[in-house]
Amino acid sequence: DTGVSQDPRHKITKRGQNVTFRCDPISEHNRLYWYRQTLGQGPEFLTYFQNEAQLEKSRLLSDRFSAERPKGSFSTLEIQRTEQGDSAMYLCASSLLGGGDSYEQYFGPGTRLTVT
Amino acid sequence: TQLLEQSPQFLSIQEGENLTVYCNSSSVFSSLQWYRQEPGEGPVLLVTVVTGGEVKKLKRLTFQFGDARKDSSLHITAAQPGDTGLYLCAGAVARGGSNYKLTFGKGTLLTVNP
Numbered sequence: 001d002t003g004v005s006q007d008p009r010h011k012i013t014k015r016g017q018n019v020t021f022r023c024d025p026i027s028e029h030n031r032l033y034w035y036r037q038t039l040g041q042g043p044e045f046l047t048y049f050q051n052e053a054q055l056e057k058s059r060l061l062s063d064r065f066s067a068e069r070p071k072g073s074f075s076t077l078e079i080q081r082t083e084q085g086d087s088a089m090y091l092c093a094s095s096l097l098g099g100g101d102s103y104e105q106y107f108g109p110g111t112r113l114t115v116t
Numbered sequence: 117t118q119l120l121e122q123s124p125q126f127l128s129i130q131e132g133e134n135l136t137v138y139c140n141s142s143s144v145f146s147s148l149q150w151y152r153q154e155p156g157e158g159p160v161l162l163v164t165v166v167t168g169g170e171v172k173k174l175k176r177l178t179f180q181f182g183d184a185r186k187d188s189s190l191h192i193t194a195a196q197p198g199d200t201g202l203y204l205c206a207g208a209v210a211r212g213g214s215n216y217k218l219t220f221g222k223g224t225l226l227t228v229n230p
Contacts (some may be wrong), residue, residue, distance in 0.1 A: 040222065042120075043206075043221070044220070045217040091158050093218075103147040104161055105149070107158035107159045107160070107161075110156075
């Protein structure tokens with residue numbers, strides 16, 4: 001069983017450019033979460049999906065951010081018109097709703113975004 | 117807003133010493149997870165505690181969930197350099213019987229010197 005994977009692992013972009021990140025959850029997991037982590041802080045919740053439905057978005061997720069999970073499998077997170085304040089580690093996690101360990105979220109390695 | 121406060125924020129100890137990390141909140145959580153994170157990597161789940169007063173052991177690590185499910189502690193016995201990392205606690209509030217978003221503390225950065 002492979003874990004959560006994220007691509008790319010690192011992204012350097014210039015301010016104003018658009019970027020897109022991909023997350024592949026653990027295969028049988030039906031819930032997928034996106035978090036953002038800045039230096040010296042714990043991860044902060046951005047949004048989550050149950051299957052293909054996006055059930056909640058944090059107020060941290062401005063209208064420049066959009067996330068999709070079109071077939072209930074992988075997910076993408078797009079940031080348009082990036083700003084320097086978007087520089088952070090973007091983490092994806094997945095969990096199995098209804099399983100015995102449904103409390104547990106498993107994280108991917110993250111995508112480190114640097115906006116110059 | 118649910119907040120989790122971790123203490124201490126930084127901890128530097130010698131190999132073989134014992135240590136305890138605390139995670140406190142004024143909110144009640146349905147479950148609490150402890151993660152360990154290495155630089156440039158995602159958090160790795162260590163344990164989940166669900167029941168108030170629950171104690172779980174993972175080799176030299178002992179995790180306890182407070183009776184009121186508002187706080188937790190992580191105790192490491194005879195720390196080793198391989199224990200070095202950022203320890204994060206995260207609380208979850210279940211809605212409709214299922215896990216929801218995690219609220220994280222800022223973490224405790226542990227350094228174990230040989």
